[in-house]
Amino acid sequence: MKKKxxxxxKTFPQSTINEIQRAAKxxxxxxxxxxxxxxxxxxxxxxxxxxxxxxxxxxxxxEKCNTSVVLGDRFAKKPLKLDIPITIAGMSFGAxxxxxKDALGRxxxxxxxxxxxxxxxxxxxxxxxxxxxxxxxxxxxxxxxxDDLRKADAIEVVVGQGAKxxxxxxxxxxxxxxxxAGMRTLPEGIDQRSACRHPDWTGPDDLEIKIQELREITNxxxxxxxxxxxxxxxxxxxxxxxxxxxxxxxDGMQGGTAATQDVFIEHVGIPTLGALREAVDALKELNxxxxxxxxxxxxxxTGADVAKALAMGxxxxxxxxxxxxxxxxxxxxxxxxxxxxGTEPGYCHHCHTGRCPxxxxxxxxxxxKRLDPKEGGRQLKNYLTTLTLELQTLARANGKSDVRNLEPxxxxxxxxxxxxxxxxxxxxxxxxxxxxxxx
Amino acid sequence: MNFDLNKxxxxxxxxxxxxxxxxxxxxxxxxxxxxxxHAICAGLKDDIDVTINGHTGYxxxxxNQKASVTVNGNVGTGVxxxxxxxxxxxxxxxxxSAGATGHGGNLVIEGDASSRCGISMKGINIIVKxxxxxxxxxxxxxGNLIIFGDADEDLGDSIYEAKIFVKGKVKSLGxxxxxKKMDEKSINELKKIFxxxxxxxNPQNFKRYGSARKLYNFKIDNAGAY
Numbered sequence: 248m249k250k251k252x253x254x255x256x257k258t259f260p261q262s263t264i265n266e267i268q269r270a271a272k273x274x275x276x277x278x279x280x281x282x283x284x285x286x287x288x289x290x291x292x293x294x295x296x297x298x299x300x301x302x303x304x305x306x307x308x309x310e311k312c313n314t315s316v317v318l319g320d321r322f323a324k325k326p327l328k329l330d331i332p333i334t335i336a337g338m339s340f341g342a343x344x345x346x347x348k349d350a351l352g353r354x355x356x357x358x359x360x361x362x363x364x365x366x367x368x369x370x371x372x373x374x375x376x377x378x379x380x381x382x383x384x385x386x387x388x389x390x391x392x393x394d395d396l397r398k399a400d401a402i403e404v405v406v407g408q409g410a411k412x413x414x415x416x417x418x419x420x421x422x423x424x425x426x427x428a429g430m431r432t433l434p435e436g437i438d439q440r441s442a443c444r445h446p447d448w449t450g451p452d453d454l455e456i457k458i459q460e461l462r463e464i465t466n467x468x469x470x471x472x473x474x475x476x477x478x479x480x481x482x483x484x485x486x487x488x489x490x491x492x493x494x495x496x497x498d499g500m501q502g503g504t505a506a507t508q509d510v511f512i513e514h515v516g517i518p519t520l521g522a523l524r525e526a527v528d529a530l531k532e533l534n535x536x537x538x539x540x541x542x543x544x545x546x547x548x549t550g551a552d553v554a555k556a557l558a559m560g561x562x563x564x565x566x567x568x569x570x571x572x573x574x575x576x577x578x579x580x581x582x583x584x585x586x587x588x589g590t591e592p593g594y595c596h597h598c599h600t601g602r603c604p605x606x607x608x609x610x611x612x613x614x615x616k617r618l619d620p621k622e623g624g625r626q627l628k629n630y631l632t633t634l635t636l637e638l639q640t641l642a643r644a645n646g647k648s649d650v651r652n653l654e655p656x657x658x659x660x661x662x663x664x665x666x667x668x669x670x671x672x673x674x675x676x677x678x679x680x681x682x683x684x685x686x
Numbered sequence: 687m688n689f690d691l692n693k694x695x696x697x698x699x700x701x702x703x704x705x706x707x708x709x710x711x712x713x714x715x716x717x718x719x720x721x722x723x724h725a726i727c728a729g730l731k732d733d734i735d736v737t738i739n740g741h742t743g744y745x746x747x748x749x750n751q752k753a754s755v756t757v758n759g760n761v762g763t764g765v766x767x768x769x770x771x772x773x774x775x776x777x778x779x780x781x782x783s784a785g786a787t788g789h790g791g792n793l794v795i796e797g798d799a800s801s802r803c804g805i806s807m808k809g810i811n812i813i814v815k816x817x818x819x820x821x822x823x824x825x826x827x828x829g830n831l832i833i834f835g836d837a838d839e840d841l842g843d844s845i846y847e848a849k850i851f852v853k854g855k856v857k858s859l860g861x862x863x864x865x866k867k868m869d870e871k872s873i874n875e876l877k878k879i880f881x882x883x884x885x886x887x888n889p890q891n892f893k894r895y896g897s898a899r900k901l902y903n904f905k906i907d908n909a910g911a912y
Contacts, residue, residue: 275904388787388806391768393729393749420903432789432808432827433846437902442825446805447745447764447783456724460745463700464729 277509278417280598280608281568282410282501282546287518289501289546290555292665293658294674297644305643312639313649316563318540319401319470319493322462326470326493327379327401329563330359331635332650333553336498336544336567337383337403337474339365341418341427341439342505342598343571345372347607349620350574352376354627358635363403363565366416366441368430369395376620381472384461386415387441389431393464401494402461403472404454406445406483409502409545412476412516416441417506422601424610451486458491472496477522477545478515484529488539496565497526499545503568505608506599519545519556521668527560536560550637557638558653559669573630574623575605581617687712692719696726703753706732722762727755730772744781747774750791766793769810773883782819785812788829792883801838804831807848811879821860823850830879832892842895846902851876851892862901868894 255261266277298304305312319326335355340348342365349372355362361379368390374380382399384391396402407413418427418439428435448457458471473487474496487495499519504512523543530536543556544565556564568576579592584604588597598608606617642650645657659674660666666673667680689699703715717738720726724743727736730753738746741759750769757765760778769788776784779797786802788810795812801819804812809828817835824840826848836854843860849872850863859865868890876889 388768388808391787392770392789393731393751393768396749434902437846438904442806446786446802446824447767453744453763456744460725460728460748463697463725464704464749466701466704467697 278419278506278599279509279512279596280504280506281596282503283513284596285513287501288520288662288664288668289518290520290552292520292662293555293660293669293671295554295558295641295645295657296659298646303646305646305648307640307643310643311648312642314635314639316540316651318542318563319472321493321539322491323401323468323470323493324466325400325468327361329361329379331631332557332563332638333358333547333631333634334360334381334542334563334565335362335570336502336565337363337365337381337405338567338571339367339416339418339505340370340373340430341365341367341422341610342608344603344606344609344615344618345370346615346618346620347571347574347623348373349376350618350623350627351570352380353620353624354570354573354631355379357624357628358631360631361400364399366418367427368392369398370430374398376624383474385441386443386445387431388446389433389441396461396469397465399465399469401470401472402465403474403496404458404461404492405474406454406487407476407478407498408474408504409476409498409500409516409519410504411507411511412478413443414507414511414515415443417504417599419506419599419601422599422610427610451490454490470494472542474498476500476502477517477519480517480522480525481529484526484541485533488530488533488535492539494540494542495526495530496542496544497522498565499523499543501546502544503571518668519543519547520665523556523559523561524668524670530560537562550634550639551641553634553638554641554650554653555658557650558657559655562651569630570627571607573627574607574618575626576603576607578605580605687714688716688718690718691721691723691726696723700725700728703727703734703736704729704731706734720757720759724762727753730755741778747772750774760797765795766791766810769793779816780814784814785810788812790829792879794883794885798835804829804848807831813879813883813885817854820857823848823863824860826850830875832876832879834887842897844901845895845897847897849875850895851889852895853887853892856893856895859895862898863895864898866894866896868892 316332356378363381379400381401383403385405420436470493472494473492475483477499500516540562542563543561581604603609606614658671715736720740722743728748731751733752735754737756743762745764747755747766750772754773756775763781764783766774767786769791771791776795780799782800784799784803785793787806789808793812795814798816799814803818803822805824807826807829811830813832815834820838823842827846832851837856840860842863873889
């Protein structure tokens with residue numbers, strides 16, 4: 248415990264000193280899971296104005312408020328029709344155990360929404376439990392095969408992810424058991440570091456041709472998503488549209504990962520808030536807003552986050568870390584096992600170790616048993632139900648009968664930074680920093 | 687049966703070839719005037735024989751299953767990418783990433799193949815009768831890349847369990863790729879592949895390369911290798 252009168256170095260707080268001394272001892276960067284831990288401007292820095300003299304609210308428990316969304320109707324013959332605009336983000340079998348993938352499928356399906364594969368391919372359990380399954384095409388192409396491509400309901404070409412734009416996947420040897428190794432055509436127990444670039448295309452012109460190939464193989468039925476990490480979001484979104492995407496998935500820096508360097512997670516990419524604004528700008532300038540759908544992810548936790556993302560122009564959101572937390576990630580259970588990892592509930596980011604105390608991010612059969620897929624599916628369903636009810640509550644309060652009718656005009660910012668990033672006025676003013684009305 | 691890409695849409699041709707009527711005895715097809723179209727014969731999944739007379743664009747025979755595809759011409763980027771099974775013969779040269787990520791089957795290129803030939807291959811056999819460009823077999827996981835000519839810089843960089851055989855010269859090897867003994871098992875493996883593909887070549891004329899397996903688990907002492 249800190250003694251009275253002691254003054255901590257602001258430049259060198261204890262956590263920084265610990266990290267310097269760990270680096271001095273081990274000579275290697277820190278690898279960890281989940282997303283950025285630093286504070287960045289986020290949806291908490293925005294509030295809704297609600298109804299007033301000039302805006303009429305809807306009755307909270309009587310008047311309907313639509314939450315359904317259609318994704319991928321630009322070119323695909325069979326777009327996805329989801330009941331709620333909250334989808335489950337791509338997380339691999341390998342990073343997560345089979346029970347966790349099963350639970351995600353069960354929870355998502357019961358709410359009429361989609362879940363997503365990850366680096367490592369599609370498992371039978373996942374396909375079986377997922378009503379709508381998005382199949383990722385990643386640089387590694389682990390487990391990629393045309394039969395699974397045809398079984399998918401949509402295809403997501405992963406260019407990058409928010410936790411590490413420019414970085415490939417990583418799965419350390421302790422999680423590469425026989426089944427995971429077999430699916431990835433790799434020896435057991437090796438540190439698997441996926442490629443960061445696709446092997447057979449470079450740049451948006453090539454990607455356009457790649458998408459054509461995917462459509463030819465799947466009879467032009469499946470919606471094609473392009474997922475990008477939040478970096479140059481305006482240009483990335485415009486180029487994704489140019490390449491022929493039906494849907495753009497934009498993942499902000501708060502988005503999670505199974506394992507990567509801490510320095511990558513904390514220092515590369517931009518917050519979801521700023522990236523979303525840029526992406527919507529690009530879609531509007533191309534007259535493609537609502538024609539090419541935008542899914543935003545990275546730090547979505549509550550129905551308020553969902554509502555604010557939609558108000559800023561997203562068509563849907565995607566959740567990864569929060570979905571894991573609904574399955575007990577970081578829950579105050581099995582405390583001794585957290586201690587063995589040198590952490591405690593609320594602080595754990597040890598997905599990379601394979602020793603997940605709650606059985607979500609592990610391939611260890613004993614630990615995996617701690618997650619019952621049925622119970623996990625029920626918990627995820629409850630969580631998604633709560634998010635949806637919160638979303639509808641806010642939409643009705645702003646007088647909207649469809650959650651996608653929420654608009655930037657419904658929002659104000661509580662900080663100058665958030666006002667500038669989201670391009671909504673600072674609360675109580677008409678000031679948007681850095682924005683000038685065109686003549 | 688003949689198709690003419692000047693007269694019929696690519697999507698219609700691919701759809702026909704992907705959904706062969708099993709009651710029909712027609713198993714041989716020709717495609718005329720490919721004119722560099724992309725994704726010709728992508729996603730075939732039946733035991734059929736297709737000959738393409740002319741040059742093709744990207745991803746010809748992409749993700750092929752079971753079919754035999756012959757291109758009487760050159761091919762663009764990613765020929766037979768992610769092939770699962772079957773055979774693809776290229777009578778001319780191939781652009782970048784030939785046979786990328788292929789899981790199975792045989793890809794035979796009579797001419798040269800450009801850079802990143804066999805990148806991330808996962809079980810396919812790739813035979814290049816000419817030379818290959820730089821970074822070929824990059825991160826190659828499984829299968830055989832057999833090169834009759836020369837290999838450019840950084841052959842087999844970060845290779846896993848794939849095997850590379852080269853008859854000509856290798857400009858340089860990539861990280862963690864080393865020359866290995868041309869043992870009896872490898873000789874027999876090549877003999878089997880050559881026999882299946884009617885190739886007259888003596889396996890003992892080849893040198894073998896593969897992974898030193900030093901980078902399989904990250905060790906700080908190896909950081910300089912990257």
